[in-house]
Amino acid sequence: xxxxxxxxxxxxxxxxxxxxxxxxxxxxxxxxxxxxxxxxxxxxxxxxxxxxxxxxxxxxxxxxxxxxxxxxxxxxxxxxxxxxxxxxxxxxx
Numbered sequence: 001x002x003x004x005x006x007x008x009x010x011x012x013x014x015x016x017x018x019x020x021x022x023x024x025x026x027x028x029x030x031x032x033x034x035x036x037x038x039x040x041x042x043x044x045x046x047x048x049x050x051x052x053x054x055x056x057x058x059x060x061x062x063x064x065x066x067x068x069x070x071x072x073x074x075x076x077x078x079x080x081x082x083x084x085x086x087x088x089x090x091x092x093x
Contacts, residue, residue: 006046013039030074037067 013036020032041060048056077083 002046002050009042034071
């Protein structure tokens with residue numbers, strides 16, 4: 001069962017990678033890379049259970065946190081052109 005899940009996640013990773021390469025806008029590409037990172041977390045967890053090492057789940061959680069922080073940093077960089085930029089009151093809704 002876990003082997004079939006691993007194959008399905010690998011196929012999904014291939015499709016998301018194609019979207020990352022062909023995305024019409026930078027935001028489509030960032031979303032695709034974030035999805036690729038999420039699927040990487042799934043593959044790490046499934047691999048851990050396939051090999052009988054459920055402690056790989058801890059590694060997957062750390063990778064998920066790094067993926068989230070990296071996505072936020074990249075989005076902020078493309079929005080403001082600087083990671084240290086602070087939103088002004090004009091930008092607030």
